Amino acid sequence: MKVPRRKILYALFALGIVIGAVIGLAAYRFASKPSQFSVAVGNHGSNEQVLIDAFAATLRDTKSNISIQPVFYEDFRQAALALEEGRAPFAVVRPDVELPNNGLTVAILREEALIIAAPTARKISDVADLAGKRLALVDMRTPDRNVLLRVLSSYELTDKEVRFVNTTAGQVPGLVAAKQIDAIAFIAAPVSSEAGQLVRSYSRALGGDITIVPVDEAEALSLRTPVLTQMTIPAGAFGGRPKKPTEEITTIGVSYRLMASSRTDRGPVSEVTANLFRLRARIANATATINLLKAPDTDSATSAALPVHPGAVDYLNREQLTFMDRWGDWLWLGLFAGGGVTSVLAWISQLFAQQKRDAVDEVLEELGSLLSRARKAHSDEDLSSVTLALDDVVRQAIRFTRRGLTNTRTMSALMLAIGSTRSAIEDRRRVLAEEGVQPASGSGHLADRIGGAA
Secondary structure (H helix, E strand, O other): OOOOOOHHHHHHHHHHHHHHHHHHHHHHHHHHOEEEEEEEEOOOOOOHHHHHHHHHHHHHOOOOOOOEEEOOOOOOHHHHHHHOOOOOOOEEEOOOOOOOOOOEEEEEEEEEEEEEEEEEEOOOOHHHHOOOEEEEEOOOOOOHHHHHHHHHHHOOOOOOOOEEEEOHHHHHHHHHOOOOOOOOEEEEEEHHHHHHHHHHHHHHHOOEEEEEEEOOOOOHHHHHOOOOOOEOOOOOOOOOOOOEOOEEEEEEEEEEEEEOOOOHHHHHEEEEEHHHHHHHHOOOOOOOOHHEHHHHHHOOOOOOOOOOOOOHHHOOOOOOOHHHHHHHHHHHHHHHHHHHHHHHHHHHHHHHHHHHHHHHHHHHHHHHHHHHHHOHHHHHHHHHHHHHHHHHHHHHHHHHHHOOOHHHHHHHHHHHHHHHHHHHHHHHHHHHHHHHOOOOOOOOHHHHHHHHHH
């Protein structure tokens, strides 16, 4: 059974609508589905792990349009390599341990300063004064020790000139009582409670005043080694009576940064940055480390030694991408694709319309030819042949009408052409009769058929 072309056209239009609806639904689900990103975190059980865990839980609780999944590694070096090798789009990085080539700063989670304290009576007022002294390294891991060595080397000191004593915070009072150390050094956030407790405990064990030793070459050192940071310890950071330190102190520090790959789109990075700063009060319920969160300097975002990710800059400078900025290209692409589908459907429609016009034109051409043959017929047999051909044309016109290939205008043209042809046959038959040409047998019957068909 042959399917009418109009039904095919309707089916194609319906198919186009269905395809458009499916594409639109898929695009909506894609745009509304929460985006999940993995975050590489080193040092299991560290403050950074607790912070990222709390951040992930807060995102779930607030039903944010993004979510993060912490992925734990052995240490900061392994986490940084995961970012560099593309195994995670985000990572918590300590730049002085390992700085990934593709890492761009999203936020500074916290900064820790090198703090050196010594009895005031020892007159250790400068790092160079530590030469020949016994320096207690309090709870220092290998990366912390390396920072101290860099500082000492800038004063042309080594671990041979300064004798190291590895210890813990709880052992410091005993070492002081045994007179086994001349000063202490540790790395911590200057305003943290841990730093304050350690300094006060050391001061009580000494039974006298202490001096916080500055790192006067901190600025030059940070310029030579950008993974280190020049920091200031504010006056009174460690509390006590009198307050310690009595004035602002310059030192060197390290940072713990949330970094994103340079290949990660700025839109998701902007969302992560926005949620991290916006939800810090809720995250603080799980960990106070979030209170040390800092925004990176965006004034030199691209020229800095540790550049800032453009997505973070968008949020920090209040230039977050709008819906059109983020999805505009896809929207225009969808409209372009929809326009392409519409053009194809329009082309198919025009093709069918052309086929209809061609079919009707063929019928009209055939009627014009029959009209000419009727006018030039020399016998009744010729007229009978024209009549039979006219019957076929009439049947074809009826089929076109049933299949919807004709409209009122074309049907009027067909009726006029059929009527003219029939009149021409009758006129020519009368002329032939007047000229004495005998009609063929059955011609009257054919004439009746013409009238019936028309």
